[in-house]
Amino acid sequence: MNAVVNLKWIEAANYEEMSKLAADMFKAELKHNPKMVLGLATGGTPEGFYKELVEAYQAGEISFEQAQSYNLDEYVGINPTNEASYHYYMDQNLFNHVDMKRENIHVPKGDTADLQAAAAHYDEMIEAAGGVDIQLLGIGINGHIGFNEPGTPFTLGTNVVELTESTRDANKIYFNSIDEVPTYAITMGIQTIMNAKKVVLLISGASKQEAMDRLRSGEVTEDFPASALHNHKDVTVIYTGVK
C-alpha cells in the first residue's frame, strides 16, 4: 500500500475549525475513556486547540480529573516557572484552567542535573501509564516533530538533542534575543511518538507549505522527521492555510 494513503488528511476552513476538529477528537476519547493519557505539544499552532479544551471543561462537557498527560519536549536549562519554558506555556494554556491533577501532568525535565536519566525515566513512565492514547503534534518548517531535528534516527526514545539554527531562529520570538534561545532540549524520540495509539498532526499557515509538500510526497526519510508518521497506522493531519 502506498504510504501516503495511511495518513488521513482533513482540510479545515480556518484556524478555529482546525482547533475545534482536533479538540473534538480529544474530547471524544476523554468521554469514552476518562483515564485517557494525553500526548501534548506546545507552539503557536495548538493555542486554539487548548482554548477549545478549556472551554469544554468550563462548560462541564469534559473532565481531566482521572486523565494524565505527557508533553513532547522541553528546553534544557530553563525551569518550569520561566515564561519561555514549555511547562509554563502548558500551565498558561491548559493546566491552570482545568482539573488535571498536578501529579498526573508530565513535561520532560530540562532543568535537572541528570538529563539522560530523566529521558530514560520519561519513556518508562509513559509505558507504565499504558501508553499515550492520542498524541498531538505540530510540525517545524524543517519537518521536525517534537524537537526531533532532521537526521534523527527513527529508533530513538526520549533523548537530549541539540537544536538546529532553523529551530532556534523560529523560536526566538519567545525570547529577548536569539542568544537566549537554548541550544539543547529534551524530547520524546520518534519511537516514543510512534508508540502512541493515535496521532493528530496540526499544520497551519503558509510558512509550513514546504513541510506540507514534503509530507504529502510520501517519501520516508530520516532527513524529514515527520515522514516517520507514514509508518504509523492511525494519523490524522488537520491542516489550514496550506494547500
Ligand code: PGA
Ligand atoms: P509552531 O511550532 O506551532 O509554533 O509553528 C511547531 C513546531 O515547531 O513543532
